[in-house]
Amino acid sequence: MKNLITSQSVLDHIWEKHQLRRVDVEECFLNHFESKYIEDDRTKNKTNPPTYWFISENHQSVRLKVACVFKDGHVYLKTAYPPNEVELSIYNNSK
Template sequence: MKNLIISPDTEEKLIKKHGLRRIDVEQCFRNRERSYLLETRPEHKTEPLSEWFISENDRGVLIKVVCIFIEGMIHLKSAFPPNDEEISIYNTMSENY
C-alpha cells in the first residue's frame, strides 16, 4: 500500500510493543469486511478525526487499526490486538453502517 504512511516511532512501537509489522496492517486493510468507525473519545480526538476498524491479518490475528485519512493518504496512528470491549463496540457499531 503506497498510500499508507507509518512514522518511524509508530513502526518501532508496532514491532516492539505489539509484535506487528507493516505487512500485518496492510493485510488488515485488505481483509476488512466492515466500515470504519470514528474515534470520538475526547482524550483521543484528532483533527481530522481518527478512524478505526478491527480485522484479521493473513495469519488470523485480530488487530485494531487506527488511522487518519488526509488527501488520499492513510496515516497510521496505531495498530494492536483489540480488547473484548473494543471488539464488542466494533461488532455492534459497524453493523449499523
C-alpha cells in the same frame, strides 16, 4: 499499500509492544471487506481530521484493531494492536 503512511516511531511502537509489522497492518486493510470505520471521538484521542478505527485480521488470522487518519488521499497509521473485549463488542455492535 502505497497510500499508507507510517512513521518510524509508530512502526517501532507496534513492533516493540505487539510484534507487529507494517505488512500486518496492510493485510488488515486488504481483509477489511465490510469497510466499517468507527470514529474515535474520545476527547484525548480527537484529531483533525478525525481518527477512525476498525478491526480486521491479517493473513495469519490474527485479529487487530487499526487506528488511522484519512487525509489528502493518504492513510496515516496511528497504531495497531490486538483488540480487547470491549473494543470487539463496540465494533461488532456498530452499524
